[in-house]
Amino acid sequence: MDRRKFLTLTGTFTGGSLLLPDFLYSFGSQTNLVLGEQCVVFVQLNGGNDGLNTFIPFEDALYYYARPAIAISKDEVLNTAKGMAFHLALKGFASMQQSGDLSVIQNVGYANPVRSHFRSQEIWQTAPTNQEYLNDGWLGRYLDLQCREHQPTAGINIDTIDNLALKGDELNSITVKDPDQFKTKNKHENEGQLSGNPQLDFVRKVANSVIEGSDEIQKALAKSAASDVVYPKTGLAKNLEWISKLIKGNLNSKVYYTSLGGFDTHDNQLSIHKNRLTELNDAVFSFYEDLKKSQQLQNVTIVVFSEFGRRVKDNGRGTDHGTAAPMFIIGGNNLGKIIGNNPNLSNLDNGDLRHEIDFRSVYASILKNKLNFDFTKIGIQNKALEGLF
Template identity: 65%
Template sequence: MHRRNFFKLTGTCTGGLLLLPDFLYSYALQENLTPGDSCLVFIQLNGGNDGLNTFIPYQDELYYKYRPAIAINKNDIIAGHNGMGFHPALKGLADIQQKGDLTVIQNVGYPEPNRSHFRSQEIWVTAAPNEYLSNGWLGRFLDLQCDAHNPTASINIDNTDTLALRGNELNTITINNPVGIKNNIENKTGILSQNPQLDFVRKLSNSVNESADKIKTALNKAKPADISYPKSQTSKKMEWIAGLIKGGLNSKVYYTSLSGFDTHEGQLNKHKSKLAEVSDAVHAFYTDLKAAKKMDEVTVVIFSEFGRRVQDNGHGTDHGTAAPMFIIGGKNKGKVIGKNPDLVNLDHGDLIHEHDFRSVYAALLKDKFSFDPKQIGINNAALTGIF
């Protein structure tokens, strides 16, 4: 069976109603992954998030000179320190930073940046700026970590698959609505069809019923959150991920994305809304897992394929290069790593990257999993100071 066909049957065409938490719990209680409870949660901001209007150099007058149409007023900046501060919509992230659980890595990018959404996203998820690879960096990592096929080594909660998790083995599944598997399984009588691929899915589905005791035990471990998550798609995804983690799912990677960051026009309102959705969702997730005493084990990574141009276009911003990454939880040091954005020395109007994103990946693999990133082709030295 081809991986792509499997995903069409289980993740996309079924509307995410076939492979769900009950299934996940029954299959993931294996011991063929990296020991320990550490896991990574990735939130990919699709479209190219404007880093300069996210973590803002509000004491640099050039910021206001270059951005007369979209600059954020100094009086509205929150959690300001050392010339940098958060967009006012990021109250949740600012609170996490004030608590010492959020690290900002400034000016992240890669050499000879590509300003195409598709190609730059591909570069970030394969960790190969100069190659075209069919497998993602996390997929390659999981290929080496799983002793045998494990469909829940990583979970992608989205409408479409992500190249980041694609490997030689099927160590990931894509779902978009982890609710109600028992009421949505077809062919409960066990009679097989003439479609071997569909039969494979049905066999997996039937195994859920056969594992009812394990399912109930695992689900009972996931206590309901003591807080109310905001009403947004991103919040719902983060609530599902939190439930899987609290319930003891032995997945090492959770992945999701949010679109809408391609702000060529109407940026002020659009960007504010998107930032608030991410910030509020992540803060609820953080609060939930803090109460469950899980945040030391969980590391959230927020990134985008590139930033925006320094000069606004009168209505928004065009495609740029470097931008900040955010690391939350996982016993990070809560620092701001890197220099403030250099608005004097630009590369054709764009920021010059200071940190290669692959160095961040190397640090995550080394610290969270004691894994040598060179095994999957990441030869960059691990960025120090995150953990």
């Protein structure tokens, strides 16, 4: 089954108030995940975030030469260090870095970059060795090996559509639009029967997994301690607030995933990008404060990334699809460093930044250091990035 069919099929089980027909497939216990204290939260910035206007090489004259229409003034940057600084909208990111809780990984990408949103997201989500097409995601493969038996809440994707990164051979993750409204029918009714139709049985298998996951989510939400952090009233903030509740309610998921769109800034970039970064900053910083106050920050690693950066030269109003960009790692006892060289604007690849750090090396470091997992078992051949944790 190809990715688009998978997303179309499983996407029917996400949403606000979820009512399911009487699906019949039965699963085993949910208590067999190899659990630890650590979990990882991914925030995917869809559309290709402009890394050069996010973490800015404000001391490089070539930056201002290449971007006469959209360069950020030296007077409008935060937390300057080593010739780099944050966009003014990222006050929380600057504060987290000053506290030693945020690492910036420079020039992250991959060889022979692809400028298609869909394909580049697919490459980041599947982590292939040579850009081969894969049907499962890197986190799905990890969960397949970590879960001794079916565990529907080992991975939680809070979004309106399933994420290929979490797709594995087994249904060890679910997509939820609104955990507060995630309710289902009685899962015991007619369970254990098969139809003889493999496609129908797969649908039933997905649905029953959602039912089981719903029960666990509701239990975690009920147990979650109240927070005195007031989250902004935005979509991303609401998603991260739910994730915080699930973590504090001991759901024991190893992976959480959510996303923020709107980063495809070909036009009117200064205004649009500022708004997107403001929503990102305010949501992530509230989440960070919540985790810190509840003494969970050391157990939670937050990963912020996009499928690619933007072209170095502006187009007069914005930027077009590019290649390498920074990643941000927050919490999880990371070392709070700037890793890698500043963007080299004098040595471009056909107008684009050359990647220096492969994103799979970052994945390898997270799997090794935070999830205590041998990343080579899921086909990642890159060495783990050093100096992150």
